Amino acid sequence: MILEALVLLVLYGFWKILARNSESKKLTRAPEPPWAWPLFGHLPSLLSSEPACKTLGAIADKYGPIYSLKFGIHRTLVVSSWETVRDCLSTNDRVLATRASIAAGKHMFYNNAAFSLAPYGQYWRDVRKMSTLQLLSNYRLDMLRHVRVSEVDTFIKGLHSFAAGSVDYPAKVNISKLLESLTFNISLRTIVGKRYRSSTYDKENSEPWRYKKAIKKALYLSGIFVISDAIPWLEWLDYQGHVSAMKKTAKELDAVIANWLEEHLKKRTDGELGSESESDFMDVMISNLAEGPDQISGYSRDVIIKATALFHKLNLWGQNMKFIPFSSGRRSCPAINLGLLVVHLTLARILQGFDLTTVAGLPVDMVEGPGIALPKENPLEAVIKPRLGLELY
Template sequence: MLVILAKITKHNCINMEYFLQFLTLLGLLLSFIIYSYKISMRKTQEKSNKLIAPEPSGALPFIGHLHHLRVQVPVARILGNMADDYGPAYTLRLGSHRALVISNPQMVKDCFTINERNFATRPNLSAGRYLNYDNAGFGMSPYGQYWREMRKMAVSELFTSQRVEKFKHIRTSQVKNSINELSMLSQRNGGRASVINISKWFERIPLNIIVRILVGKGFSNGNNEQESHVKEAIKKLVCLSGVFVVSDFFPNLDWMDIGGHLKAMKQVAKELDGVIEKWLNEHIEKTRM
């Protein structure tokens, strides 16, 4: 009898020990839930005390308002139509990010003058990482000491009226050469009607101006294979800089490379590195002569 009672007592003690552990875990869980609830209520109250720009209806779980932007209509028109309905300032949920859209000139001026520090930084996009040397370029660099130094250099060395005037002859000569080329193309059939790809003609003008300013030479009008390769790489760069990359809005999907844009960016960056390296070597050789 004593042995049986001892076993029962020991069994009850073990059950009581498990029960106390369960109560402890339950208490910790309840404390965590209450603490999280208070934090969320505090954040909600803080947000309610602030002025928040309105948000258009129709946001979907996980993707937000991205489905409104994936249509054939230009994005500027879509955002303009939303501004007509929700005012000059409203917010959009783009995947895991929230964006503020402003269409009022005075508000834009306030953002980039009075509140410049709050709006000067740039998002960490795939184009900046793979096409801009990990956001090292001025256009994609986040706000900080590096960005301020780059802006100071750009304002004093690139965007001054003296610097713009210095390259006036390049712009004038390039436009003149392009008009002469267009005239020659229109007369190549002995005065008869000629078919001219005006899109490529307009495309060549700013490209030649930029390259001549940067490296001192432009592209010829012939079918030079190397020049064609460079122009194609630059066109890809411009296109990929503005392409929709899924992982920019859903960072956890970066490894999937949906659409293959990340692979294309790495390839274009490699091609342009070779082009820039060749231009630098040519410049070094000229300075040595």
Template sequence: MDLFHSFSSLPPIFALSIFLFALVWILKTSLKSITQKREAPEAGNSWPVIGHLHLLRGPKPPHIILSNMAEKCGPIFTIKMGVHRALIVSDHKTAKECLTINDKAFASRPSTLAMEYLSYNHAMFAFAPYGNHWRQLRKLATLELLSTHRLEQLRHVRESEIKTSLKELYQFWEEKKDGSDTVLVEMKKWFKSATLNVILRMIVGKRIPSSTNDAESEKWKTSLKEFFDLSGKFVVSDALPYLRWFDIGGDERLMKKVRKELDEVAEGWLKDHKGKRSSDKLNKSNDGFMDVMLSIATDTEKHDADTINKATCLALILAASDTTMVTLTWALSLLLNNKDELRKLQEELDIHVGKDKLVEESDMENLVYLKAIIKETLRLYPAAPLLVPHESMEDCTVSGYHIPAGTDYL
């Protein structure tokens, strides 16, 4: 009996079932093939094992190198970083798609050496993977420090600190002025001191005077700078984990040192606040964020309450101080090199604020040109030219391309 006769003898319903099954299988296979073909393009010049790492070694900074690659590969492409694959997005439309439509898919963070050591093993919510810990701490920081109500409560702290910093600048001028009444001031250093003191007052109720030469204070400021350098630095063992044992470049050893120094400072703050609480010396109308955390933070499966408190406070201090200093330094530099814009800004300040008082936060509503200058500075010279890396938790589609789970997003 031949094959055709065998099928022709089957009941019509059974034969139809086999036909439909075959059709579904063919369609499914075809769709899978189409999906696989729609993977994001990979940049060229990839080497075995290390991928594109040799292209990122410098001397140009990574964001310039990636920008040059985008000119050849388009606004969305992938690169191989050792054992990891990273998605590179360089236009606002695609970035918006990643951070709005696919915001939950890209909500997590990759695990890196810096995040392990510098963030108390991912206790800092800025570096924590997406989950309950991240959601709770983000909500707490928003409500207890960054909400409109809380910021208004702490306005006097910011205004007081700015006045104090300006007085210290004036005293410096009095001491150092020469016959022409001019003094050279390193404004980057002054901006850093002023912004750091503002955020310190809001978080822990302390400040570091600009004129201090205290060795411990200078050591802590150095640790802050090293934190930023290390948190954004590419470490070979992140791409090639089997090389971690060698600690190429000594980055792991330096991270341990910085972590210890920052933790010692945060631990001192925490002990001071606990001592005030036990002796009823707290000023309830001027509680810092660390005091709020002492009342709210609880132990979790991975971290105790004190570690969460220190990690969260340090994350907020680190995030606010350096970025603000960089933006203000660039804004001042751009104004000094564009005299017409500087003159227009001075005219706006004279009209809406006057020459006999300091600019206050309430004046910003009328200072349209000043706000435009700040926005243009952020556009031209962002404090962080690359995002803190994200990692896709699930498969998703970006610009029609299939992005598998576990892909880093830059």
């Protein structure tokens, strides 16, 4: 009797598989390149030194703007035209609102607690609401306007002094490095109320040096391929060394952020709080202390550290629906307004105050480097010449 039941169960299983395959054949499938490997799928073709976006673009040129790939055990639909992306982020926004768990989110961003990586659900809605209403609202950004203005002023005057005092005139400057320091100072003053001189970032083992190094490492690791994202049961192997690097980077970030949190709590205890316009994001997060020593406004200290980490990946770029750097729909970046304010102000001040040309009149090197933000492989260098005297800047 038992044997007959097992035979019937096996036959039923085969019937379900055949029925499913029959139904799937009736569905319209996106075209798929034929060169998929067993187990690995199309992964080998994406492991070249060329950026994945270029590889995917080349496949789109051959198979069309919508096609599918096999990434290990996962089947992935690739959309390669901005018109279709716009439809995905508007008409089908809710269907595509969730996010898959990846190694970077698991090991560096508190098991996908960062809202850019969190799966769509109540937790994501709560965190986004907190960020949008309490931290990145127009009112809060206006309160912190002096931070952006003063940092850009300092940046422009420093750029003028360097150009005017350079032995070679007009001066050649590393624009990428200068903008990097500006972005870090605006971010740090906005998030935790700190700023550092550019030279301090280069001082090895200093707090800003460790923070900057960890952030750049996190952005790099977030943009590279990890084999366990495609084949989860290979995570223990970690032959690439990426998972261990992510865990180390997470500890480095936690150490710096935890120190900032303790400094803010000490200021509050000592009665050194400033006005509302001087309150940074972390001040807002801990504006009301709960009775418990490890509770802040109903959140644990661990949650405050995680929430601070959410702002590490703010991308300060412009917006255009054909490019969509901030994404769109419900998963769009909540820091759009902050990014546009910083970019517009900085770009306007640079173009107003300086004549700029490329080195030797050569075209700008636009080769991409690795990382989630797709940085330039080689820093941007330019020859600058101030238009007016320093007293007018």
